[in-house]
Amino acid sequence: MSQTEEQKPKKKSDLIPRLTTAIVAIPILLGIIFYTPAIGFFALIAAAATISAWEYIRITCAKTLPVLPYVVTVLTFILVSVQYFLPEHLLTGLMGVSVALFLFTLFGYKDQDQATRHLSSGITAMIYGGLMLGCFALMREHTGRLGPLFVIMMLGIIWGSDTGAYFVGRAFGKHKLYPAVSPNKSIEGALGGVVTSVALVFGFNALFASLSEHWVPLTVTQIFLLAIPGNILGQLGDLCESLIKRAHGVKDSGTIIRGHGGMLDRIDALILASPWFYIFVTHFYTVPV
Numbered sequence: 001m002s003q004t005e006e007q008k009p010k011k012k013s014d015l016i017p018r019l020t021t022a023i024v025a026i027p028i029l030l031g032i033i034f035y036t037p038a039i040g041f042f043a044l045i046a047a048a049a050t051i052s053a054w055e056y057i058r059i060t061c062a063k064t065l066p067v068l069p070y071v072v073t074v075l076t077f078i079l080v081s082v083q084y085f086l087p088e089h090l091l092t093g094l095m096g097v098s099v100a101l102f103l104f105t106l107f108g109y110k111d112q113d114q115a116t117r118h119l120s121s122g123i124t125a126m127i128y129g130g131l132m133l134g135c136f137a138l139m140r141e142h143t144g145r146l147g148p149l150f151v152i153m154m155l156g157i158i159w160g161s162d163t164g165a166y167f168v169g170r171a172f173g174k175h176k177l178y179p180a181v182s183p184n185k186s187i188e189g190a191l192g193g194v195v196t197s198v199a200l201v202f203g204f205n206a207l208f209a210s211l212s213e214h215w216v217p218l219t220v221t222q223i224f225l226l227a228i229p230g231n232i233l234g235q236l237g238d239l240c241e242s243l244i245k246r247a248h249g250v251k252d253s254g255t256i257i258r259g260h261g262g263m264l265d266r267i268d269a270l271i272l273a274s275p276w277f278y279i280f281v282t283h284f285y286t287v288p289v
Contacts, residue, residue, distance in 0.1 A: 034148045038141045041151070042084050045137040050077045051263040052129030052271065055253040059244060060121040064114050071104050072122045076130040083134045084141070090131075097126060129264075132271050135278040142281050146215060146288070149208050154277045156200040157230045158269045161193035165235070168192025182242045190235055197231040198224065214288055226280050230273045237272030241265070 032044055053076040057069040075097040082093030101122045105115050139154070140147040169189025177185040201223045208215040218226065241264050245253065254262025264271075281287065 033151050038137075038147060041140045041147070042137040045133060045140075046077060046080050046084075048263055048267060049080050049130045049133045051254075051256060052133060052267065053125040054129075055256075055262045055264045056125040056129050056244070057121060059248050059250050059253060060125075061114075061118050064111065065109060065118055067108070068118055068122065071101070071108075072125050075100055075122075076126045079126050080130045080134040080137075083131055084137055087138070094126075094131075098123060101126075128271065133267065133274055136270065136274040139274070139278040139281050142278070143287055146212070149204075149212065149215065150277075150281065153201060153204045153208075154226075154230065154273070155270075156204055157197045157227055158234045158273060160200040161197045161231050161234055161269070164196025165189040165193030168195075178239055181239050181246060185239075193235060194228060194231045198227040201227040216286060216288055218285070222280075222284060225284055226277075229276050230280075233273040233276050234269035237269040240272065241268035 032040055050073050054069050054073045057072045061068050079093055079097050083090050086093070101119060105119050105122075136151075136154075140151055143150045165185070166189065169184075169186045169192065172188040172192075173186030175187040176183065177187050177190050201218070205218045205223060209217045241253065244264075245251065252261035253264035256262055
């Protein structure tokens with residue numbers, strides 16, 4: 001079946017579910033960002049991280065070892081919790097969950113031919129779906145009362161990039177970005193995404209300076225340092241998730257979000273960008289006391 005044939009019915013059947021999900025989810029997300037303490041935001045990120053790890057393992061290993069997603073999901077939650085509450089013990093936590101996964105592999109099943117595949121997929125899921133996304137919760141914690149504003153700005157970098165890349169790509173896209181992994185993306189669209197992200201950070205920076213007396217305006221250098229690497233990592237995250245799905249012949253990572261596929265389908269760009277966002281606020285921005 002051609003790509004066109006697959007997309008046509010999806011556009012008709014998924015439009016209303018997509019709109020309904022957005023109408024319901026966006027106010028809830030904004031409420032969590034602005035009206036819950038940092039621990040509430042951590043709970044949201046921890047849930048997204050464990051679901052992402054679950055989806056990754058189900059894509060890569062569920063057919064050969066159905067119980068593995070449950071084990072990896074529990075270990076991912078433990079690891080993300082250690083990362084947030086006991087960051088000084090993160091290395092110990094990573095070693096602990098790795099040992100637990102090795103022991104499960106050693107005693108848990110008989111198919112030794114798949115042992116290394118399951119081990120590597122499990123550890124990758126905990127780091128990719130867990131620790132990398134967990135950096136977003138750490139970023140919110142580190143920025144204190146400015147945390148909600150930084151969350152909005154950094155989500156703007158990711159989601160604004162998608163919008164800019166889509167419209168620029170449709171209008172001017174002629175050169176394929178990486179057709180073997182994502183045939184619809186163009187170099188022109190990718191550049192449009194970068195420009196959109198930079199413009200949004202300029203806009204948010206000016207808006208937040210006018211709304212909050214605590215906001216320390218970003219310099220032009222800081223804006224580019226935040227937006228461009230964050231955008232590039234986000235676009236690479238999108239490509240990486242496409243690669244994972246193509247490698248296993250999967251169209252969507254899951255169905256948890258009606259009309260939108262799985263969790264990984266929605267936050268793939270945020271996963272790779274989150275560590276950079278955390279590095280930025282801890283090394284290149286002075287958070288007011």
